[in-house]
Each structure stands twice: as structure tokens, then as C-alpha cells.
Amino acid sequence: MQIQGSGALVTGGASGLGLATARRLAAAGATVTIVDLASSQGAEVAAELGGVFAPADVTSVEEVAAAVAAAQDAAPLRIVVNCAGIAPPAKVLDRDGNPADVAAFERIIRINLIGTFTVIAQASAVIAKNDPTESGDRGVIVNTASVAAFDGQIGQPAYSASKGGVHAMTLPIARELARHAIRVCTIAPGIMETPMLAGLPQAAQDSLGEQVPYPARLGRPDEYASLVQQIVENGYLNGETIRLDGAIRMAPK
Numbered sequence: 001m002q003i004q005g006s007g008a009l010v011t012g013g014a015s016g017l018g019l020a021t022a023r024r025l026a027a028a029g030a031t032v033t034i035v036d037l038a039s040s041q042g043a044e045v046a047a048e049l050g051g052v053f054a055p056a057d058v059t060s061v062e063e064v065a066a067a068v069a070a071a072q073d074a075a076p077l078r079i080v081v082n083c084a085g086i087a088p089p090a091k092v093l094d095r096d097g098n099p100a101d102v103a104a105f106e107r108i109i110r111i112n113l114i115g116t117f118t119v120i121a122q123a124s125a126v127i128a129k130n131d132p133t134e135s136g137d138r139g140v141i142v143n144t145a146s147v148a149a150f151d152g153q154i155g156q157p158a159y160s161a162s163k164g165g166v167h168a169m170t171l172p173i174a175r176e177l178a179r180h181a182i183r184v185c186t187i188a189p190g191i192m193e194t195p196m197l198a199g200l201p202q203a204a205q206d207s208l209g210e211q212v213p214y215p216a217r218l219g220r221p222d223e224y225a226s227l228v229q230q231i232v233e234n235g236y237l238n239g240e241t242i243r244l245d246g247a248i249r250m251a252p253k
């Protein structure tokens with residue numbers, strides 16, 4: 001599908017992978033709506049890109065619906081990229097061997113998995129009512145899982161479950177939305193150089209980079225954005241999760 005002239009909604013678009021994607025889509029001619037927390041840099045990013053900032057927490061159906069409406073007002077919505085997410089560690093047992101607080105598990109699932117579903121549901125309802133393009137397509141949805149969906153580390157049961165859920169729902173949603181000419185793919189990044197990782201000491205970041213078989217470095221946000229662009233433009237990619245990870249397979253810790 002052609003990016004030029006399309007409306008694109010990017011959640012988590014104020015930072016990291018979402019920011020790189022918003023920049024790339026805007027450079028390719030999309031009208032971009034940044035959907036991120038009100039406390040984020042979304043307004044500055046939208047101003048830089050000549051786009052729209054629609055503040056929303058992806059756990060709120062009402063806020064997501066309003067953000068989708070704002071995106072559709074700006075330009076016919078065709079591209080949705082789900083990048084909003086969090087990755088705090090949450091083990092099964094705490095330091096004293098007691099069961100960990102289930103609230104931490106629930107919060108990660110609510111943002112990463114249910115938030116992604118909410119955005120897909122609200123956006124696809126709007127996209128399905130838009131006229132198809134000349135090529136017959138209505139839209140493309142790209143979700144963000146993680147290699148932790150497949151090789152989660154100690155401390156990642158909630159994160160892995162949330163990202164495994166994003167991977168697992170990709171095919172059934174692609175099958176359902178096929179009748180509306182909407183494709184759905186998911187990217188499972190390895191270790192990417194974003195603010196999410198920047199909190200780690202430089203030595204830890206270097207060590208993570210060295211674990212990547214080739215190239216032995218962290219992934220760059222624009223390498224993620226470039227794959228989003230390819231998924232949008234390649235009309236035969238659908239229902240698939242693509243690892244973007246330099247062949248890393250994560251160790252237990």
C-alpha cells in the first residue's frame with residue numbers, strides 16, 4: 001500500500017521505535033497522528049512532523065476512540081503502528097520467596113496486550129468504513145511484540161506473556177480483517193537502542209550488543225521503522241510475526 005497521502009496513527013510515537021516510525025512515515029508522505037501519554041513529548045514530535053498529537057492512554061477505550069477519530073479527521077486512516085509499551089521486570093517470587101504482587105503482572109498485560117487490542121479494534125472499525133485505494137487495500141496494522149515472546153528471560157513472565165499474546169493474536173485478527181482488505185503483521189524486535197534500554201549502564205548495553213551474532217550491536221530504531229515501511233508497502237505480507245534481532249536468542253538472564 002502506498003504511504004504517500006495515507007493517514008498513519010502511531011502509538012508510543014513520542015519515543016524510541018514509535019518515534020523513528022512516525023518520522024519515516026511522515027518523510028514518505030503520510031499524515032501522522034502521534035498517540036502517546038499526555039506527559040510525553042508527543043506535541044513536540046507532532047509539530048516537528050507537521051502531524052497531530054492525540055494524547056491517550058492505550059488502556060482507556062474512550063481515549064483511544066477519540067485519538068482514532070482525530071487521526072481520521074486529519075487524513076483517511078490507513079496505517080496503524082502499535083508501539084506503546086512498557087517493560088518493567090516482574091518475577092514470580094519476590095526476594096523473600098513470597099508470591100509477587102499480581103498487580104504488576106496485570107498492568108503489563110493491560111498496556112502491552114489489551115492496549116494493542118483496543119487500538120486495533122477502534123482503528124479497524126474506522127478503516128473498514130473508508131473507501132479502498134485503487135489497489136483495493138484499505139489498511140495495514142503493524143504491532144510490536146518482542147523476542148521475549150519466544151525466549152523470555154528470568155523476570156519477564158508478564159512481559160513475555162503480553163508479547164506472546166500480541167504474536168498469537170496476529171493471525172486470527174489478520175484472518176478476520178481480511179474481508180475488509182486490512183492486513184495485520186507483527187514485528188518482534190531484539191534489543192533496540194531506545195530510551196527503554198538507555199536506562200541501563202553503558203557497560204550493560206555494550207554487553208547486550210556483543211551477544212548479538214551479527215551485527216554485534218543493538219538494533220537501531222530506524223531499522224525497525226524501515227521494516228514497518230516494508231510491511232506497509234509489500235502487499236503480500238500478512239498474518240506474520242517477523243523477528244528483527246540480528247539472530248539473537250536470549251539467554252535465561
Ligand SMILES: NC(=O)c1ccc[n+]([C@@H]2O[C@H](COP(=O)([O-])OP(=O)(O)OC[C@H]3O[C@@H](n4cnc5c(N)ncnc54)[C@H](O)[C@@H]3O)[C@@H](O)[C@H]2O)c1
Pocket residue numbers: 011012013014015016017018035036037040056057058059082083084085086087111112115144145146147188189190191192193194195196197
Ligand atoms: N527497545 C527494545 O529493545 C525493545 C525490544 C523489543 C520490543 N520492544 C517494544 O517496542 C515498543 C516500543 O518500545 P521503545 O523501546 O520504543 O520504548 P520507549 O519507552 O522509548 O517508548 C514507548 C512509548 O510508549 C508510551 N507509552 C507507555 N505506556 C503507554 C500507555 N499506557 N499509553 C500510551 N502510550 C504509552 C511511552 O510514553 C513511550 O513514548 C514497546 O512495545 C516495547 O515493548 C522494545
